[in-house]
Amino acid sequence: MPFESYALLTRMIGFCLLILIGADLVELAATVQLTNPSSEFRAIGRLIESVWFPLTAFALIFFPYSQNFREVRILAWLSYLPLFFAILYFLSVPLLVVNTSRLYNIDSFNLTRGIEAIDRELDNRQALLEKIPEDRLRQQAAALRKDTITDLTDIQEVRALLREELNRSATQTKEQIQANVDASRARLLRSTVKWLLGALVSGVAMLYIWRYALWARRQSKFKPE
Numbered sequence: 318m319p320f321e322s323y324a325l326l327t328r329m330i331g332f333c334l335l336i337l338i339g340a341d342l343v344e345l346a347a348t349v350q351l352t353n354p355s356s357e358f359r360a361i362g363r364l365i366e367s368v369w370f371p372l373t374a375f376a377l378i379f380f381p382y383s384q385n386f387r388e389v390r391i392l393a394w395l396s397y398l399p400l401f402f403a404i405l406y407f408l409s410v411p412l413l414v415v416n417t418s419r420l421y422n423i424d425s426f427n428l429t430r431g432i433e434a435i436d437r438e439l440d441n442r443q444a445l446l447e448k449i450p451e452d453r454l455r456q457q458a459a460a461l462r463k464d465t466i467t468d469l470t471d472i473q474e475v476r477a478l479l480r481e482e483l484n485r486s487a488t489q490t491k492e493q494i495q496a497n498v499d500a501s502r503a504r505l506l507r508s509t510v511k512w513l514l515g516a517l518v519s520g521v522a523m524l525y526i527w528r529y530a531l532w533a534r535r536q537s538k539f540k541p542e
Contacts, residue, residue, distance in 0.1 A: 324381035331377030335398075338370050354419035358508075361409045361416070365512045368406070368519040372526070375399050379530040386537075393537035396530035403523035409516045417509045421502060428498045432491055439487045443480060 345363060350356035379396065383389055 324383060327377040327381055331374045334370055334374035334377070338367075338374060341367065341370075354416045354423070357412065358416040358420060361413055361516075362508060362512050365406070365409065365515040365519060368515065368522075371399075371402055372519075372522055375523075375526045375530075379526060379533065382532065384536075389533050390537045392530065392533035396527060396533050399523045399527040399530065403520045403527060406516045406520035406523060410513060413509055413512055413516065417505060420505055424498050424501055424505075428494060431494045435487050435490050435494075439483060442483050447476070 345360055348356075349360040375398070379392065379399075383392065
């Protein structure tokens with residue numbers, strides 16, 4: 318296959334990829350919620366993880382050399398797109414840091430609110446426990462400790478047993494909430510580190526392509542006679 322035909326084929330594939338990338342960016346911009354840190358965080362991650370598509374498109378478009386002046390003029394205009402993507406990826410670095418901090422604070426707030434809700438519920442149940450009739454208390458204690466119910470002759474022992482079960486249940490719930498928050502924070506930090514590195518590498522790669530495409534910008538200034 319002649320080089321001109323090969324270059325034309327690769328550029329056509331690159332242009333098709335650019336059209337698909339543009340459609341994906343429009344869809345991404347339309348669905349992201351700018352006031353929602355979780356939505357922004359996921360959108361930035363999606364943008365970074367799909368960097369292979371614009372990288373491939375720009376490589377197919379700019380790396381084959383061309384001497385056709387009309388084609389070179391088009392390539393010269395398009396050569397600023399990698400610079401736009403480089404700025405976009407570099408700007409995503411502070412956005413990732415800010416949204417990570419916001420999501421971390423939200424997890425902390427939810428943890429505190431969840432523990433406070435458990436403590437309030439525990440206080441309410443313990444207050445209600447003091448008002449429950451003795452017969453009903455013994456029935457509840459029997460359901461919890463069938464093997465030791467014969468030893469529960471004092472009603473205060475029954476109340477102490479039930480308070481112990483309430484405290485144990487509240488503690489287990491708090492530990493589960495803490496474990497869920499810790500797991501969420503670990504996933505958040507892993508994604509942040511991964512996407513920060515990806516954003517920096519992607520930005521540098523886009524800058525390299527923009528600088529390489531300087532040949533098109535230079536050649537477009539010299540119109541053949």
